[in-house]
Amino acid sequence: MPTMMVAGNWKMNASIESSAALLEDLVAGATSLSENTQMVVFPPLPYLAQAQQMLQGTAIALGAQNASEHAKGAFTGETSAAMLHDFGVRYVLVGHSERRALYAETDAVVAAKFKAVQAAGMIPVLCIGETLQQRQQNETLLVVNAQLQAVIDAAGVESLGQAVVAYEPVWAIGTGLTASPEQAQEVHGAIRAHVASQAANVAANMQILYGGSVTAATANELFAQTDIDGGLVGGASLEAQSFLAIGQAAQG
Ligand code: 13P
Numbered sequence: 561m562p563t564m565m566v567a568g569n570w571k572m573n574a575s576i577e578s579s580a581a582l583l584e585d586l587v588a589g590a591t592s593l594s595e596n597t598q599m600v601v602f603p604p605l606p607y608l609a610q611a612q613q614m615l616q617g618t619a620i621a622l623g624a625q626n627a628s629e630h631a632k633g634a635f636t637g638e639t640s641a642a643m644l645h646d647f648g649v650r651y652v653l654v655g656h657s658e659r660r661a662l663y664a665e666t667d668a669v670v671a672a673k674f675k676a677v678q679a680a681g682m683i684p685v686l687c688i689g690e691t692l693q694q695r696q697q698n699e700t701l702l703v704v705n706a707q708l709q710a711v712i713d714a715a716g717v718e719s720l721g722q723a724v725v726a727y728e729p730v731w732a733i734g735t736g737l738t739a740s741p742e743q744a745q746e747v748h749g750a751i752r753a754h755v756a757s758q759a760a761n762v763a764a765n766m767q768i769l770y771g772g773s774v775t776a777a778t779a780n781e782l783f784a785q786t787d788i789d790g791g792l793v794g795g796a797s798l799e800a801q802s803f804l805a806i807g808q809a810a811q812g
Contacts, residue, residue, distance in 0.1 A: 562598040564783065564810040565724065565767055565790035567685065568797025569602045569625060569653065579607045583614040585800030590620050590807065597790070597810040600651050601797070605639060612648040623651035623685070626659060629672035631679075641680035652677040655707065656687045657730045667710035675715050678722055685724045685792070686711055687771070688751075692731035700729075704747060705754045717758040724767045725751060726792040732772025734794060741781045741788075744770045748787035776805035783810050 583601070590599050602623035603611045611622055628638040644652060654677060655670035665673075670686070677684040688707040690700045704727065712720070727747050732739050739747075748768045756763035770782050771792030782788055790810055796802040 562596055563767075563789065564597040564812075565600065565769055566597055566803070566807045566810050567600040567602065567623065567651070567726075567769060567790070567792045568803050569656070569771075569792060569794050570604060570798060571625070571658070571794060572604055573798055574604050574607050576607070576610065579603060579610055580614070582798070582800055583611060586620060586803065587614065587618050589800060589804040590618065593619070593804075593807050594811055595619070596812070597807055599807050602651070602653060608644070608647040608649065615648075621650045622648050623653065624649045625653050625656070627652045627654070627673055627677055627680075629669055629676050631676070641676045641682060645680045645682055649682060651683050651685050651724070653726075654684045654686055657689055657728060657733060661730070667707060668714075670707075671711045671714035674711050674719070674723070678715070678719060683722060683724060685726050685769070687726045687728050687792070689728040689730050689733075689772070695729065695731065700747060701750045704751060708751060708754060712755075712758065717755065717762055720755060720759075720766055721762045724769060726769040726771050727751060728771035728792060734773070736773050738773040738775070738778045738782070739770070741785050744782055745785040745787060748785065752787050774806060776802050776809065779806045779809035783812070 600621045600623045602625050624644045627641040654673040659665045674684045688704045690703040694703050752763050767789040769790045769792045774791040774793045775796045
């Protein structure tokens with residue numbers, strides 16, 4: 561099982577042409593990466609079928625950026641976890657800060673989505689992180705542990721054995737301000753300790769990714785930290801060379 565993960569969240573950036581070119585270059589470049597690192601891409605929904613086809617038989621896994629907490633029914637514009645599974649999706653982001661802030665997703669909704677993704681046989685990538693104001697008020701650990709605990713309360717601590725956690729400080733997303741390796745490690749260590757206090761075996765095997773302005777230049781030092789098991793990459797995942805270089809950094 562790969563110990564590191566490098567995941568690319570394309571957010572709302574793609575076209576048929578750009579997606580084809582990016583995936584083609586990633587598939588070609590990823591062959592030189594070791595089995596130690598799981599590469600994952602999260603394209604926008606309309607491009608899932610294209611990505612599924614282009615990633616078939618490759619080591620790059622397919623992810624989706626969001627899923628409904630509902631199984632089916634009158635939810636116009638929504639996509640169920642089972643539908644994503646139909647298109648070969650293995651990982652689904654839940655609780656991304658953009659969903660929490662722009663679409664008012666509460667901890668309860670995030671937990672329901674987490675459960676829906678697992679029920680459909682996929683792995684949720686649970687995103688947690690503090691705002692700049694919360695960091696300045698020394699509330700960082702309080703906030704991330706509460707976001708994590710909301711999911712543990714709803715789904716049980718053992719559910720984290722089939723999940724990935726991504727620590728993404730809101731102030732570092734899309735700003736060019738990366739958390740320092742020490743700042744990130746402090747929070748990653750606290751997240752693992754929080755889970756360990758409830759299930760040591762789950763905590764020991766849990767992958768915790770760092771996200772927030774990760775680039776090829778910052779990835780090496782971040783990934784060298786004890787409790788950082790890879791990255792969730794936005795901007796730098798839209799270009800094959802930079803995303804592959806971050807994959808290379810995960811090789812250790
Ligand atoms: P950036 O890498 O563009 O800061 O985005 C991080 C992110 O939100 C990934 O989910």
